[in-house]
Amino acid sequence: MEKGFNKTKVAGIIAGFLFVSTAAQVQAAPTHDKNVIGYLTQWEAWKGTNAGFSVKGEATHLNVDMDIYSILNFSFFGVAKDGSLHSGDLRNKQIYKPGSVQEPGPLLHPDVYSSWDFHILWGELEYIHQYPVNEPWDAENLAKVKAQGFVKSGNGWRHKPTGIEGDMPIPLKKEGGAPGLIDLANQKGVKVMASLGGWSMSKHFPEMAADPVKKARFLKDLDKLMALGFHGIDIDWEYPGFGGMNFAGDPADFANFEQLMEDIRERIGPDKLLTAAFSASTAKLEGFNWPRLVKSMDYFNMMTYDLNGAWSNVTGHNAPLYPYPEEEFKGLDLDTLRIWMAEKGIPSEKINFGAAFYGRGVQTTEAEAYLGAPTDKRIYNMSVDGPLLSAVDVDNWKEFEGSPNYNYIVKTTGWEHKWDASAEVPYAVKGKYFLSYDDVPSMKKKAQYIVDHDLGGVIVWQVHGDIKCEGTFINHGTKLKECTKLSSPLAEAIDDVFSADTTPNAAPELTVPSAQAAVAGETISFTVSATDADGDSLSFSSADAQITDNGDGTANVVYTAPNSATDIVTSIAIKVTDGRKTATKSVVVNVKGSGVVENIAPELTAPATVDVESGQNVVITVTATDADGDTLTYSASTGKVTATATGADISVTAPTTTTDTTLNVVITVSDGQAATQQTVVVNVKAEGGSVGDTWNADIIYNSGDSVVYNGITYIAQWWTKGETPGTSSAWVEEDTGEVGGWSASKTYNGGDEVTFEGNNYRAKWWTKGDQPGNANGPWERI
Template sequence: MNKGFNRSKVAGVVAAMLMAGVAGMAHAAPTHDKQVIGYLTQWEAWKGPNEGFSVKGEATHLNIDMDIYSILNFSFFGVAKDGSLHSGDLRNKNIYQPDVQQEPGPLLHPDVYSSWDFHILWGELEYIHQYPVDEPWNAEQLKKVRDQGFVPHAGGWLHEPTGITGQFPIPLKKAGGAPGLIDLAHQKGVKVMASLGGWSMSKHFPEMAADPVKKARFLADIDKLMALGFDGIDIDWEFPGSGGMNFPGNPTDFADFEQLMEDIRERIGPNKLLTAAFSAAPSKLEGYNWQRLVASMDYFNMMTYDLNGGWSNVAGHNSPLYGYPEEEFAEFNLDYLRNWMAAKGVPANKINFGAAFYGRGVQTTEATAYVGAPTDKRTVNFSVDGPTLSAVDLDNWKLFEGQPNYNYIMKQPGWEHKWDANAQVPYAVKGKYFLSYDDVQAIEKKAQYIVDNQLGGVIVWQAHGDIECKGSFISHGPKLKECTQLSSPLAEAIDRVFSAGTVPNAAPVLTVPAAQNANASQVISFVVSATDADADPLTFSVANATVVDHGDGTATVTYQAPNTASDVQDVVTVTVSDGRKQVAKDIVVNVKGSGDVGNTVPELTAPATAMVAGGQQVVISVSADDADGDALTYTASSGTVTATTAGADITFTAPVVTADTNVDLVVTVSDGQATASATVVVTVTADTVPVWDTNQVYVGGDVVVYNGVKYKAKWWTRGEQPDSSDVWQQI
């Protein structure tokens, strides 16, 4: 049947076609020493024109510019309930439900028709539908199968070099066909990591890391991954200490994680790579012994994206470089995290920051969306997270569940694109819809920030988010498509900055005067100056004063002292920036009091808002300080006032309402001579919000009332008191 079939000739033609594709996406090899780490997923290859790609099968290893990336992370392998690893394509899709577990499964999905595992890892395949018999007429096929290490096993096959098993057909690497991920990467000098876990497959990490028997199974599967040819292991346990999808965190997770890293290091040896993905929220990082991790790990991959999204109460940026006035949480930006990690003594060259090749869209309550606009939440049934309260924008980004790739965003009309000069990222609005994403300019600024601060490099989620085929496609079998002219604008921007910016930027040198003296209420001025070795233009800013920038490296700071009877010490903070780095210094101001000991008005402290369901009671606690030590009395425009050791409690009984209603409750404190007042806006809700239950499981978006105050869960939680845990956000 195959008489006259010239295999050598066909192999030569395929090789020539492959080289033509490589030539079409030629790119200068990087000249820098930064790490560019791209995540490559199993599932992205299924996406086609509806999701921004030209054809299904475009998002594979054949369409990644490997002259840009230094490491590729194949994502993900999951952790099963017995500690073993399994293909990400075998993820239990009900894992978000209570008490659901992940059963063990094959390391690579055995069905070549319903999974991309073998097509990506082994390349173009030749299907062998049954094990060849040992007969002369079948000798050639039997030799090919044996040469690649396949033997019969349990009604299917066993790949002896790796220990991988599967069902028929045998996924034989096609002679002369397109190479798999690991082979192609190694030809280009790129390393390939096996990435384990991810948001939806980390549930069993804590129990595995704490159980020697389960950990032994885990480490045995690490051996199989290394036998497949991976250059190292990347752990994506989301998140030690704080928990993730449908599982709680434990304080012991941090030490278990550190021990797991040491166990993996011992298993894979000193010459293989060991990395992990970490949260970008400092509150989730406090429990680590960073110096212990530094000793066993090569890189810390910080997920500096997903900092805002459908769970947020206001429209914010997905991956801001710097803080901005409208942000919900001040620590959620790259600059804050870098400074935090530096204070922890983490070596800068082991830190890789995240680059988001996708955006996050939300809907707001406003007719025209803006940064800081209140988000509009409702229950959404996500394919991964299940039913969740979210403001995700499904009207514009339904196929992406609110997370469109950059290459898809750029093709959508009707959006007004803007730039946030504070956060140094773009965003887009269309009516009530808000979209945060990174473009070429934002990616360049992040890359330059990494150069300037001598960080290790960048991680990209995910590597196919920005690709666009500007040529034609070569088919390698029924699934793999290779573009002859590939464009990757965001990846190219990273490479361009890293290659040109190998000399770090020098920080400005700021000079400020010694401590200043002022009388109560006096206005004083002083001059500050700065120089910059790179001759960059400088700008000044101050806190607790005003500044006039003269544009020549000097500025005049004007400060008004407080009207105080006693001597006090105040601080003015001056900051200078060269556009890439900034330096701040404090100037102490010694303020001489006036000596006037007349009566001082008491200072009242009261909450700005409170919430209570209609017909229910809420207790509002207030307090006050009086510099003269006078006795204080409290009154309120409504409710019952009870004195306490700290101040007073106002017990307010809310009326029954048919719609949410705001009631202004005015609280007044008096020292007998002067009074101070504050207004507490009490929101009386018509809906019934459940009272927090210490035994109840809550997920992100759930709303409860605790001590008369409404709180919203940011992620999965149980037993964490709303007024004292970061998992809860007060509304």
């Protein structure tokens, strides 16, 4: 990536207001070809010594090492209910509440005393408290405001070059003062993006992207951002198709997102940057048309952090590089995501992975915390998310609500720091508390991983998380502070790796035989081999066959051909890896058919249970498939069977009863040669009762919603859909104060009480699936 650029000045902007002279520009950014993209927030500047900084106002653009960063994302502008954009300072702090919306507001917060917007974007300011009049005594002020493009607008002002409006005072750039973010970046050859959305300001993305009128309003505000001098747009919609804070996702979001990217590209032109932040969970990425996105977008910024935290049921890593045995959910790591994206054909040079300059602290139920320990949750009122069931550690990290910056972590004593050789990241423990974070060694490993796999680079959340002033401060007015000697150890670690004169890791070279022949059902074997230019040890694998690694760069492959009546052509995918890069080739197998047609029984899908009230009718819907494509017929031990396009509906009338009872309905599907049966249990509720289960896999639930499942009432902890209560951390059993019956699918913590076979028991520690009654088990009789 070429770091230097020539910026065409925005028409009508007076030289010296938003841009410095091109003669003063210095190419200071690094010469390597990797992206180092840093998020620079407009709220971090408020934080002072209690948050790890030397002074309030240290966390601004003046204290960012622009010799390291290639792109800075100014974060965030929000999306309002009409599609317009607004300053992040005007975020509705009640947006987490049901029914709350974001009202429109100014693009930059007009109050220069309560906001850092103008101080960061325009630099050191001087104020004029009323619009100058055309009189000799006010001539100097009138000349200043006109030179910088300000005109009177009502009781306030309007900046003609950008269309930005505000109230008094007029925020003039001070002549000879400290430059703003975009001016300074232009001097250094660094680009600045306007980042839109974020976790708490994405609510109106879906409706804006789906509504042409609202989208037009959105695109009109992009014109203002580009006129301010931004070099591109970064979208942080969290999350298309899945929803986020106080809004649900919809499958249509994916296509709407893709169209929005194309609309933005057309609006800002081909020479500007267009990027977006994406979840690191592959489940949230499947719905995108990646070839379409590749055409319109420059980079995909993958948020490979926040993968575990206070919401987790067990302690885990915030940003693991690789999988590890203690992980709660598989696949939430950088390596797994990279492999998935490679298999999708996404160009590696467009992929930037996340670098976390902060940690995640949680409390556990254990006296001594450890990786994989059960977390200790309670309702905690978060400043952004509102009340949540959370294990957040605010005893040690209160100022950060459990997410301390790296520069604060390294100042904090009393923690035992450890290294996970599987995930290749550090963590720390102190009593019952657990902290996951990244340090210099883990950041170097991630940077080397990016070099080895020819990826685009990194995104840093956020640039002030690791800064330390080792010099003195120069004051630029009352707000801006500039450190004379700045240290950024994590950013410097990334830069050291990216700038090193090293040869990237070479992928192994795999050799496989030509096409093989087999008859139906026959087992064949052959040998494959591989070499590695770096001399790394190699390992072979295949999902299609059995592999025996000979340890000398060769492996034996054993494959059983499928039973087929006709001739078919299949293939075996062979993989070899050196631990960092993988090579894959396929071996074609020509299978000679047996001539014998073997019928395969149909597969039946039916619910295990259904509920119905006494004397009422219930419809059991079933589906079936047949590998042979035979015509299927359905029958049932009771009820009326009606064929449908995909299966059958069985209408059953429940008996009239005064006590709860069950009715077994045996459903059969046949292809004329073979049949498959399944029994559906119909739970009949006595007259005057109510059907127990209310949970529906197809319904979206939000935090606080309650459902009944298997007779147990559960409360949703966050947005969820299709996650079965009792098996997912999205649901927590309602605490009624009464001792309930033991359930094998429920998680219990130390002190929880249950009844089992007429006796009461108390849990001695965290347990799930351990039946009470075992004297050596986790339950004690009370």
